[in-house]
Amino acid sequence: MSTPVLYSYFRSSCSFRVRIALNLKEIPFEYKPINLLKGEQRGEEYLAVNPMGEVPALQIDSNLLTQSVSIMEYLEETRPEIPILPRDPVLRAKASRAVRMLTEIITSGIQPVQNLRVLRKHGLEHKMEWGKWAITHGFDAFELLVSKTAGKYCVGDEITMADICLVPQVFNAERFDVDMKKYPTITRIHQALAEHPAFVKAAPAAQPDCPDELKADATK
Amino acid sequence: MSTPVLYSYFRSSCSFRVRIALNLKEIPFEYKPINLLKGEQRGEEYLAVNPMGEVPALQIDSNLLTQSVSIMEYLEETRPEIPILPRDPVLRAKASRAVRMLTEIITSGIQPVQNLRVLRKHGLEHKMEWGKWAITHGFDAFELLVSKTAGKYCVGDEITMADICLVPQVFNAERFDVDMKKYPTITRIHQALAEHPAFVKAAPAAQPDCPDELKADATK
Structure with missing residues (x-):
């Protein structure tokens, strides 16, 4: 299997969710930044990847997944070893x-x-x-x-x-x-x-597309 | 077990979802209307039921459930006989x-x-x-x-x-x-x-809180 590819924007909170989930489950991935302020999400190239024109999107297991909660549910179904839903059968x-x-x-x-x-x-x-x-x-x-x-x-x-x-x-x-x-x-x-x-590791300031001047304070 | 109670507004699309899911799974329920236009969702009585001040909310199995997708996932986990997610283990x-x-x-x-x-x-x-x-x-x-x-x-x-x-x-x-x-x-x-x-059966016009004058055309 090839390495999963995450299309992400450093400050997008839905991308942030998927980064955390991948990290928690110890799934290595390649990071591809999509700059929302520059409108790259509406560019022809990215719309072919994700017609919603939004990040995140995750290329994994020969599928292109979108929608952050669906992505987490999919990761949980296919990679349950480190769970993100309760596992206790009674609870x-x-x-x-x-x-x-x-x-x-x-x-x-x-x-x-x-x-x-x-x-x-x-x-x-x-x-x-x-x-x-x-x-x-x-x-x-x-x-x-x-x-x-x-x-x-x-x-x-x-x-x-x-x-x-x-x-x-x-x-x-x-x-x-x-x-x-x-x-x-x-x-x-x-x-x-x-x-x-x-x-x-998933925080906005730690991403490769976070501009240097924002690294100290990526919340602004 | 007592009959589940659904707090609903006839025109709320999230309530409509839960009504369909309950009907599909053949779960009988009692219908309690909450009039969103009159602000009943913000009344003290309903806020005690659901602090989000939104419909739907479902009282079932001694739980008060809110959030329509969570409710559907719960119904699927606890009442899987008539499924609303694919069941084929391969697919x-x-x-x-x-x-x-x-x-x-x-x-x-x-x-x-x-x-x-x-x-x-x-x-x-x-x-x-x-x-x-x-x-x-x-x-x-x-x-x-x-x-x-x-x-x-x-x-x-x-x-x-x-x-x-x-x-x-x-x-x-x-x-x-x-x-x-x-x-x-x-x-x-x-x-x-x-x-x-x-x-x-779940459609807005079929609900007891749909005003008579809207029954012919509940989409307006």
Whole structure:
């Protein structure tokens, strides 16, 4: 099998999710940057790879996969050795339910509303206020739910898809100046994860397409 | 076990998804309407049920489930007899990947951008143009992908989560006057599904909270 290829943009939170998942599962991959600010996602070359014109996309097992949660579910089905969904057969349905629910709050409830395409359509001059509104609404609910399911991480003491989605969303929250003091559980989990090697290596500032001047502070 | 309770709004496309899934799996449920236009989703009583302040929510097996895709995955794990994900062990990973990718285009790429909360925030006076933009962008990609995976339905000849999500999204497309002539595969699949009893029974106009004057034309 050839090495998987990830089409990614350093600051894209959906790309960030897939980078974390690949790192956690110890799957080596080649990194191909697609510059969203330069519009490379709408270029003919990339549209032939991914007609959605979005990152991430993952070339793996002779498939081109898009959509970050689907990619994680696929990795989990085909490479289950290091799991990102609960494996305990007794707890699985209950715990997976919590993991998927938390994941979906971010992936359907928050991120799509504050992504670059929507920010541009609504008007970039309002982007801080819009982004803050979208994230705050979702984090209010996420905090309430995660405070009931959390151990060391979002659901118990194992890292799951919910954690993989949370860290990039906190990264975005910082970009949009969201007041994180309202979210003590989210903040605690984020701190526990931020130092983990799979997350550190996946961070925007650690990517080859992060401009040098942003490396010190890639959240801006 | 007591009868599951579904908190729903007749015109909510995420509620529509869960209604279809419950019908397909032949799970009887009690219907509790939450009127989004009257703001009942933000009332104290409902926030205690679902802190996201959104429908749907499903009370089942002593759990309160939210987030429509998570609910479908949970139903699939706990009630697999009538499946909504491919079951063929050989095809499963490949086919599930296609199903989840198509599902996610709708649930993360389209619907969240055109839901009522976002339409209100952006300005209801622009809702037709915004909704049309959001759906057209996503359906362009969906059509391209589904034309490669479709049999009778979105992925092969069995009804899956992708079909469950597609029908409510076409319902919304009609509300926003999207030009469906651009989408022959979507249109063909939608026609094949629209007559299916599980979908007919789940349709907005068939719900107890659909006002009489809208029953003839619940898409407006």
